[in-house]
Amino acid sequence: MGKILEINGPLVKLELPETVIGEQVRVGRIGLVGEVIGRDGNTALAQLYEDTAGLRPGEVAEGLGWPLSVELGPGLLNAIFDGVQRPLNAVWEQSGDRMARGVSVPSLPRDKRWHFVPDEHRRAGASLAGGDILGTVQETESILHRILTPPLLHGELLELAPEGDYTIEEVIGRVKLADGRIEKLRLFHRWPVRTPRPFKRRDHAVQPLLTGQRILDTFYPLLKGGKAAIPGPFGAGKTMLQQQIARWCNAEIVIYVGCGERGNELTDVLEFMPELKDPHTGRPLMERTLLVANTSNMPVVAREASVYVGITLAEYFRDQGLDVVMVADSTSRWAEALREVAGRLGQMPVEEGYPAYLGSRLAAFYERAGRVETLAGGHGSVTLIGAVSPPGGDFSEPVTSHTKEIIQTFWALSKELADARHYPSVDWLESFSGYVGSAAKWWAENIDPNWENERAAALDLLAASEELQRIVNLVGVEALSSEQRWTLEAAGLIKEGLLQQSATDEIDSFASPEKQFALLSAMLEIFRQGMKLVKLGAPARKLIQMPLLAQARRWKSQHSSDQIDQLKVKIAAIPGEFEKLMLEYEQTSA
Amino acid sequence: MKNIEFRTATSAQGGLIVMGGVPGVAAGSRVQLRDHAGRLRAGLVIRSADDAVLVEVFEGTDELDLERTWVRFLDEPFKLPVSRDILGRVFNGAGLPRDGRPPIISADRRDVNGEPLNPAARAYPREFIQTGISAIDGMNSLTRGQKLPIFSGGGLPHNRVAAQIVRQAKLLGEESSEFVVVFAAFGASHADARFFQESFEESGVLNKVVMFLNLADEPVIERLLTPRAALTAAEYLAFDLDYHVLVVMTDMTAYAEALREVAVLRGDVPARKGYPGYLYSDLAEIYERAGRIKNRRGSITMIPVLSMPSDDITHPIPDLTGYITEGQIVLGRELANQGVYPPVTVLPSLSRLMKDGVGKNFTREDHPHVASQLFASYAKALEVRGLAAIIGAEELSDADRRYLEFANAFERRFIGQGEDEDRSVYETLNLAWDLLSMLPPEALIRVSEAELAKYHKGATA
Structure with missing residues (x-):
């Protein structure tokens, strides 16, 4: 047992020899928890996870012998924890609306029983390594929780519990370690948070x-x-x-x-x-x-x-x-x-x-x-x-x-x-x-081989419009050529019809990759068809008034990711719209 | 220990004294000091060790000596006595009466620091509060339990706006306001305090207001306590007595x-502009006391007022505030100079909780889209105005000229309104459509086609 020497905000100086840096400590009569961040002679400096008001020099302090760790096992999903893995709903039940100090509630529920199915490849007498899958618990309908051996454990599996319902504290297996000691296995284990978990x-x-x-x-x-x-x-x-x-x-x-x-x-x-x-x-x-x-x-x-x-x-x-x-x-x-x-x-x-x-x-x-x-x-x-x-x-x-x-x-x-x-x-x-290169491979294989080019074309258009916008800000839009005006308009179309996405709109909130690509090609198709016309001499002024431009801006919120076909019909109709305009133009200018 | 007076001060400087040889003093405990003339001062233990205790003195250390200063450690944190009788009263920053009436006597005394609310116990704010101000209701709406600060600057009418909100705030469907108000002023001038007091008097709500005043010429350190005392009172009114509490605090910059x-006195390492690194946490302790709690009827809605030093929104105080609060109402000098009241600069203004408190079931189905469209159209209109300033309005296209007219009408008619003008949210939305109808329907892509058909007045048709 040690004692408090000094309190300075969240930092507490303790007389507590033989503690290890990183070790958890419990401090004061109300039992505030913290961790040791420094040692000097017989004293230890600890930072506490809770407000230190009311602590006094002279009150008790003890080292707990382990670093800040989390409990890992069934019961994690669907939960809400605080910064040191206290389950906030359980804390709420125990201490009311306000976070009382010194409350200690286990991270994972102790009384809940989980249906454990042992892995069929595990045999008594076979060797067991850290991170091996002992069996599974269907924690939620969509998530099958694999019960893992603690990462640093190696030994011989002596026995594993049969299929059945267990709480996380019940022993579900025993392992004989190399030095002959026997270690018990449970549905959960602890791991120190500041150490990365090992992998192959x-x-x-x-x-x-x-x-x-x-x-x-x-x-x-x-x-x-x-x-x-x-x-x-x-x-x-x-x-x-x-x-x-x-x-x-x-x-x-x-x-x-x-x-x-x-x-x-x-x-x-x-x-x-x-x-x-x-x-x-x-x-x-x-x-x-x-x-x-x-x-x-x-x-x-x-x-x-x-x-x-x-x-x-x-x-x-x-x-x-x-x-x-x-x-x-x-x-x-x-x-x-x-x-x-x-x-x-x-x-x-x-x-x-x-x-x-x-x-x-x-x-x-x-x-x-x-x-x-x-x-x-x-x-x-x-x-x-x-x-x-x-x-x-x-x-x-x-x-x-x-x-x-x-x-x-x-x-x-x-x-x-x-x-x-x-x-x-x-x-x-x-x-x-x-990651564009790696992503391009996936898009090419799964959505469209042209993804990388189309993406680059859209970005080029956006960059070009940025330049043009600067000119417009200086001398007005009338100073632009028809081609430039159309570029500016198409960039606006990409911004509003593609980049802007409403989180609150039910349809627009999520876009599947298919829908994303369909919209991207739609906007670029409009740009290219228009540019063809402009190059033939049609004035951009005319093109900008096309109702298609306002319509295309709404497509993202009209067709959900399941309605790509409808979107494709609209895309297929784009060239026709421009041909109509071209005909009109040719007639009036003829 | 409470009854022992110690005379062991070993040093005193700029608001802090160090006491030697007082073992076992609790961190954060309240302290009473008696100086050579017998006057009492209050203080707080900010660092405690057996050989030295550091005490912050609220009234400062002027005219203190080491030999004739007696210190008593009261062994408890700062507490505020609470009872129903606090309504209609005026207190100083430490919770003592300053209206000449007797102190509040109550067995219920609460630690002014409060305890953080368990996030799992919070209820999400969803009830739309109608302030009667179009720029707020229409585009940056306030909900019950929200903290929505007013970012202002010297000389701007933030006090008038705050007072107007207090006068007009109500839930839809309610005839009159059922709010009680907790008003805290720190570092405010006597004129500001009087303005609020008179405004409450005129609207006849004075008996529903609790005031905590620490004015500009009063002890600086007490300012750190003022918002905490006020919020302790607010929590009591909201969560013990089921009131809907509107907390107005001015000025967070002074805090x-x-x-x-x-x-600086404590020697803390400064982060930005000399403010300590814990400014964010400290402000959060205050702002986060707003909100609603599951299974409780009352609520705390908070409107802190802060003046941005040199109108700079990136200054640490507005900046950190914006990261904690659920939006901000920004007042602008440009609009104020043009005589627009309230001069709400809508583009940098924001209400994060608006998305869940307006629309079908709350206000009107077109509300979210109309708000979004107003923002987009006004942003575009300002771009056009910038362009017109360079090339001249004559050079603008017809479409652009319409935007220019829209911008002017929007500022005059939508943002601008009378100080006593209480617009219902429906009036606000109809007005919005009047203005949007100045623009062609195809320029309005944030509203749905059905809404256009229903509300657009067909400017081009």
Whole structure:
């Protein structure tokens, strides 16, 4: 037993010899939990996950003997945890509307029985390695939970329980280790959050993560196992875009970490998710979703821990051979938590008060994404999408600039677009994706061989229009040639008919890759047909008045992803519209 | 321990004193100081160790010495006594009466710091509040339980706008407002405080208002307590007495500056513009106390007012606020100079909760599309206006000239309205269609074809 020496905000100095850095401690009469971040002689410095008001020097402190760990087993899905994996619904039942301090509730329900089906290949007497699949539990209708051996365990399987209903604490098997000790197996195990879970080897990411959002999938693709960042000033629609991704992406598990964000946003997610269906399985979205919520008014140290809790949960599902997406909203708040603790430790600040290790911590965190061959021999992936909240929307600030060097896909949100209510406000000039080549292969094989060219053509058009817009801003639209005017008009068509996508419109909210490509080719077809006419001498003024242009802007919300045929009929009719116009033009000019 | 006075101050400087040799003092506990003249001051323990306790003195350390300063540790956090009687009262920043009436006596005393709400216990705000102001109701609507700040600047009429919202706010279908108001002013001038007091008096709601005032010439450190005391009262009214509480706080910039002042004294590492790294967390502790709770009837709707230093929306205070609150109403100097009241600059304004509180079942089915169309058309119109400034209005095409007229009418008739003009949301939407009808139907792609047929007045037909 040790004791408290000094209390300074979330930091507590303890007289506690023989503790290990990273070890969990319980402090004070009310039993606040924290972790040791430094040692000096007989004293230990700990950061606490809860508010320290009321603690006194002299009160007791003890080391718990393990680092911050999470419980991994059935009962994770459909749950909402705080930053140190306390189940918020159970905490609510126990301590009421407000987060009382010192509450200890197990992360996974202890009394619930799960139907365990042992893996048929497991035989008593055979050897068992870490990460092996012991059996399965049908946790939700869409997710089959594989029960894994703890990653570092190796030995001989002595016995495995038969099919039946078990709580997570009941012993379902025994293993004899190399040194002769016998280890019990349960439906769950613990893993320290700051240590990446092991796997056999890293693999290439090959499949795009489809989000149903045209500007993302078609223009700046992300792969399953990739790393992406969404930077944007407040009000640019960051949260909305992340919720759209969580809603529609074709991953099997979605982990949404609300790190230092608004309470009402999480409530929104909690309320709308159960009502929505997974477009890929038809099951309620909540069945594949897991929330880690540490809102901005909750203690800052737990906020720092929350992203590690989230990524460890993601790795656990990856190790079961699943494709997992983790959305971290927002990594800036995590970095600020880091800064706050560093400041109290008196560490030398470098840029804007951030500690020197900001860049390396960020990089190490994002490195936990990837597609891997799991210990059990299958393939799984963790795709990491981090929101960044740059102060004042300034992308040159430390968190954004470090992140930009680490990630492969950059979805830059623009305040100007958001102000004009162009959503999603992904800036097509600032954004980039390093995965276009790999994604092109998938699109060519599955949707259309021409995808890469069409995508490039649309981007060229957008870039050209940016140039033209500058001229217009100086001298007015009349100064443009007919060809230039038509280019400008077509770019506007792409922006409004393709890039803009309404999250609240039932039909437009999600677009299958087929629909995305159909719309892309439709807009380009209009551009090309028009350009042909313009080159023949038709004035752009005439073309711009075509009703087709206003109609095409509405197609995205008129035909759902199941009604591509109707869309194709309309596309097929495009050349006819222009021929009519050409005839008219020829008659009047003749 | 409560009864012992210690005279062990070892240093005092700029609002902080260090006490030596007081073992076992609880972090965050309240402190009472008695100086050489016998005057009492209040303080708070911000760092506690056996050999040294750091105390923040609200009234500052002016005229304190080390030898004749007696300190008593009260062993509890700052608490506010609450009862039904707080309605109609005026308190100072620390919750003591400043209206000459006796203090509130109640066995129910609440820690002003509150405890964070469990996210699982929150209920999502969905009930549309009609403020009677078109720029808000039509395009940036407020819902019950939302926190929607007014971003303003020196000399802009943010106080008048806030007062108008307080006077007119009601739920659809209700005849009169059933709100109670908690009003907190920190660093505000006496004139501002009087303006609000008179405005509440005139509209006859004074007995439904609780005021917490820490004015510009009053102790700076007490400012850190003022919003917390006010919100403790608001939580009591909302979640114990089932009231719908509208909290108006002004001016958050003064609060953040007070926080910076104290942070510098404490030697905290500065982040941006000298503000401490925990400014975000600290503001969140305040703003996040707005909201609704499942199975409770009351609610807290928050309208903080903040003046943006040099009208700069990227300054840390508006910036961090915008990241926490559910939108912002931005007032602009340009519109104000043209005599438009309320000068709401709609493009940077936003209400994040609007999507779930308007439309069918809430206001009118066309509301979300109309709002989106107004934003898009006005954005386009401003582009045209920028162009006209360069090449001259005569050079514009006919279509563009229509946009120019639309922009002017929109600013005068839709944004602009009287200070006593209380427009229903239906009037607002009809007015919006009047204006949108100045533009050809094919330019309006954010509204559906059915809505066009029903509401568009066919300017070109």
